[in-house]
Amino acid sequence: MTVHASMRKVMKTLKVSLALCAMLITGGCWDEVNLQDVSYISAIGVDYVDDHFIVYAQMISFGVIAKQEGAPPPGSPIWIGKHEGDTNLAAIFNLMDSSQYKLSLNHLKSVVIHERAFSEIEQIIDSLNRLSSTRFNSLVFGTKTDINDLFTMDMLFNKTPLTTPLYAPHIENNQNSYVKPMTLQTLVRGALEPAMVVKLPSLSLLPEDWENNKKRLRFLTIDGTFLFNEKKSVGFVSREKSKGLVWTSEGFRRSLVPIRVDDRRASVVIDTAKSNVKVNWENNKPKFVLKTNLTGHLIEASSEFTDQELVSNVERVVKAQMEDTFLKGLAMNADLYDLEHELYRYHNKAWRHLVQEEWKPTPKDLTIEVKYRITKESELRSKSELH
Template sequence: MIRRAKATALWVLMALLLNGCWDSKTIQDVNYLTAIGFDLIDGQYAVYVQMLDFSSVAKTEQGKAAQEVPTWVGNSTGETLGVALNKLYRTSQMRIFYGHVNVVVLGKGIIEKNAAKDPRELLARYYEMRYTPWLFGTKGDIKELFTAGSFFNYPPLISLLHQPNETYLQESLIPPMKLVKFAAEFREPSNSVLVPSVVLSKASWQSGGTPKPMFLEDGCFVFQNKVYQGWFRMEELYGLRWFNPETKRSPLIIRSHNGKPMVVLSLESPKVTIQPLINKDKVAFSLNVTLTGIVSEALLPLSEPDLQRKAEEQVQAEIRQTYEKGLKRDTDLLRLEHELYRKNNQVWKRLRSREDFHLTSESLQIHVHVNMKHAQKLKY
């Protein structure tokens, strides 16, 4: 009898120990962040967070919502980022959860002070935070970015800020940047890292006659050797799309001598090779780019050989222009020095030790070949 009582007590105790749901919380008892932003304003660190009501978001999966999905934005300031975040906790009412953060936005102030590493190091200490969020910079107000909506009362999760790959597939300009990619490339010697810059634009879309702000990538914040080099307009970076193997497709307008559009091409899938050319203590680079071209609009007659030649000349000119824009600010936008570091490390070390690595206009040879296809239906 005593043995049976002991066995029963043991089983009851084991059952109690196996119960692991005592501290579980229901979904409505937690604040789930979807985006977080950092800035440096008047010597104070500023933190911005975006929260959504996930019950409303779930309803939109069955169709568009009858009303706009509410977005909550919080912000606080402090002497450090950690202090600013802890101030935010005081008014959050419920526990904040970082596991659903999909976007990290860096403000102009924190970027220009070369403090971009501070948010990265802070987030790395939060076990809930992953390295998978998208990373953007902005010259605008982060609070306005986080309050912007989307089409048809959809939540902000369905936007360029949270899903940048969708627009990149249709027009490839600057490749989207993940936080994990930034962390890896930021540490690479002699590497240049381009963080896409995003703003709100009211120029294109209206609803009921009222302009609606939508996200727009307007350029890039560039870091080189862990140092901020400056912000570049999108028009200054057009050459990068032909240089990047990640490019899906991008338009190229062929113009006549008086500037009128003649043909619009869709150039796709660049194949790029970079070969360092070493002559004693001088280094140059041979860049070879091969693209596939499809005619999407033919406005004026142009023979295929002439079209191919003009396309190759224009692609070469755009790459050259982007390269020269970088040189004016002592920035290697094409990451040529990093190619030398990877392909001929001994030469790179020797030149670096003597501080004798300098890029000039003559340091780059560009060769472009465009394989033309006949006009056909484009896949949009």
């Protein structure tokens, strides 16, 4: 019995020793990666020239991302990489080969696709999706501008590039709305929806709005939208010529309507804009009524305006913008208010029949109704006018 007890004690000691050895051998983080050994790509740009994909990678210095006291570090906080390949992934891997550090896409925030690469947009999105490190919540833009110029933009007060429209388009949209910022997920979802026109925001550089010490600054802005119908690019419409999209955008936050009556001028801020489409039928053909309800307030005026004058003129200006935008879209075979998609979703049987007849909406098929309601009293009005 003493021998057995001794053997058990030896075996127990041996097991503990083996366990300790295993802990010493396997302990620690074998896959640990030091931050100084990794370069994180924050934005990717894709161009397509001479049957080759050209990939641009933008990386941002951690020194301008982290919150810190005092002045920002000297020099540009942006590094740009560029390489080409027969496929999009080949170009990315070629870029990795030329890097001094390990390149990571784990923090990819934005993707910019040049209009020359629109013919390959499905392959571009598919290749990005095959990388486990990328996410479909990354922002996506189209552009006509050289991507290298976009990625070397200037920043106000030399702050972090993460506050520019490339990474934070909601800042500009909240101040003066246009089309809703788009992610890879919403791009793919919209492209797969029948009878829907995808509106991809266009990123460009402001030519000469800002300067510092008499040096022109190149700031980013959204200057229009690229239109896709049935996964194919059908054209580009500038922001100036597509103001009607402001009032139907799901991402609307705020916009301004200028009013001019003879020599009198005023500006009205629109705080809310909600639109809906109603379908009526005449001789088995659809007739659409697009109703837009606005609320807002007067912010400046050169002379007196009555409430009725404000209401009627805001409704007139907005309706004209919406009608003009609709016509611009039809000229490019693009239904900018997705009227046909409304049929697909809520009148599917009739839509299938119309598709066989190759039906498309015309200007006569749409009636636009705009209603504006004043919600705030302007500070320009005297106390006597408020009673």
